Amino acid sequence: MRPLNPILNVDVAIIGGGIAGLWLLARLRQHGYGVLLIENDRLGAGQTLCAQGIIHGGAKYSLGGQISASTTAIAGMPELWWRSLLGKGDIDLRAARLLADHQYLWATRAPTSRLAAFFASKLMRSRMEKVADDVPAVLRHPEFRGVVYRLDEPIVDVASVLAAFAERYHESIVLNQGPVTPKADGTLTLRHAGQATWVIRPTCTVFTAGAGNAALPWATLQLRPLHMVMARGPALPGLLYAHCLGASDVPRLTVTSHYDATGRLVWYLGGGLAEDGVQRDRREQIHAARRELETLIPWANWSRAEFATFTIQRAEAQQPRGNRPAEPGIARDGRVLAAWPTKLALAPLLAERIEEMLRTLGARPRPVDLRALADWPRPDIAVPPWDREDLEWS
Ligand SMILES: Cc1cc2nc3c(=O)[nH]c(=O)nc-3n(C[C@H](O)[C@H](O)[C@H](O)COP(=O)(O)OP(=O)(O)OC[C@H]3O[C@@H](n4cnc5c(N)ncnc54)[C@H](O)[C@@H]3O)c2cc1C
Structure with missing residues (x-):
C-alpha cells in the first residue's frame, strides 16, 4: 500500500x-x-x-481635474510605505532600497499639459509643489520650457x-x-x-x-496590456523619475531610472507611450519612444541610445x-x-x-x-x- x-x-x-x-x-x-x-x-x-x-499617492489619477475613487484609495499609500521603509510600520522594509524619495511631474509648453498639471496641483495641494530651483538635473537646460512639480511619491x-x-x-x-x-x-x-x-x-x-x-x-479578471520600452547607453542624460503630462489623463511618458547588472543606466519608459504602444510592433514602438525623447529632451543625443521593448498584461479584477x-x-x-x-x-x-x-x-x-x-x-x-x-x- x-x-x-x-x-x-x-x-x-x-x-x-x-x-x-x-x-x-x-x-x-x-x-x-x-x-x-x-x-x-x-x-x-x-x-x-x-x-x-512608483508608490503613487494619487497625483496621476487627478490629472482629469477631479478627485476620483482611485485618488482617495491610494492617497495614504506613500506614508504607509515610508513607515515600512523606515522600520516604523507593522511591516519592516528597512532592507529594501529606495531609488528616490520623490519624483517629478512636468508639463510641457502645450496648454493642455499645463492645464492638467494646474488642476492636479490644486487637488493634490499637500502632495504636489511647483518647483523653480529644484528641477531635476536632466531638465535643467536652457532649452527647457516646461513647468515642474515635485511629487511626494517615493520610488522603490x-x-x-x-x-x-x-x-x-x-x-x-x-x-x-x-x-x-x-x-x-x-x-x-x-x-x-x-x-x-x-x-x-x-x-x-x-x-x-x-x-x-x-x-x-x-x-x-481583466487583462490590460502595456508595451514597455527601455533605453540605455551613453546618451542618457542622467537619472530621472518623472511623469511628463500630455493632453489626456494618462501621463504622456513616465520615466524611471535603474542600473542593470553590469552597472549601465537604463531608463524604463511607461505611461501613454506604453498604453498606446500595444497597437505598435517592436520597431514602431522603438521609433515612437525615440521620437518622444527627442521631442521632450532634445538636448540629449538619442542617436546613441539602444532600445528594447516587451509587452506585459496587467491583471486586475474585472x-x-x-x-x-x-x-x-x-x-x-x-x-x-x-x-x-x-x-x-x-x-x-x-x-x-x-x-x-x-x-x-x-x-x-x-x-x-x-x-x-x-x-x-x-x-x-x-x-x-x-x-x-x-x-x-x-
Ligand atoms: C509594466 C508595469 C509597470 C507597473 N508600474 C507600477 C508602478 O510603478 N507602481 C505601482 O504601484 N504599480 C505598478 N504596476 C502595477 C503592479 O505591478 C501590479 O499591480 C502588481 O505587481 C501586481 O502584483 P501581484 O502580486 O498581484 O501579481 P504578480 O506580480 O503578477 O504575481 C503573481 C505571482 O503568482 C505566481 N503564480 C501565478 N499562478 C500561480 C499558481 N497557480 N501557483 C503558484 N504561483 C502562481 C506568479 O509566478 C507570480 O510570481 C505596474 C504594472 C506593470 C505591468
Missing part, C-alpha cells in the same frame, strides 16, 4: 509570490497567523518585477522589496513544481522533485497569482467596460479568495482588507511548525526587465 502523504495544517495558504502575496504574508505573520506562501516560478515573476516602483527598487520579504519570511515561502490549484475539499498539493508530496490543509486560501488567478473559474479599477479587488468562493492589488502601491491596503475577510471566515492566529519543510526548495527572485536575456536591444 502507498504510504499516505504527510499533511500540514495552516491558517492561510497564499498562492503566488508577487507583491500582493508577499505583503499579505508579512502582515499575517506579524499578526501571528500560521501561513505558507506557495510560488510556482520566481518571486515577482508576473507583473511585480516589471513595475516601475522592486527587487530589493521582494528580497526583503523573502529573507525575513524565508521559512514560510516554498516553491511548487507547476501551478497550484485547490482541490474540491479545499486542500492543496505541494510537490517538488526529490521531495515527498505534501497535502496542505488551510483554513483559508488566498490566490494572489495575478493573471494566474484565471485558473479559478469564479475569479473573473470592471465594467474594462476600465482601470479604482481600488484593489477581491473575489471569494467559500474559503478561497482571489485578489489583485491593482497597483504595487496598493498592496498594503489589499492585505489589510484580506485580513479582515479572513477573520470573518474563521482564520485565527495560531503558530504553525514549518520545520518539516526546512529543506524544501525556495523560489528565487525574478530578473528585472533590463537584465532579461531574451530581449533584443537595438
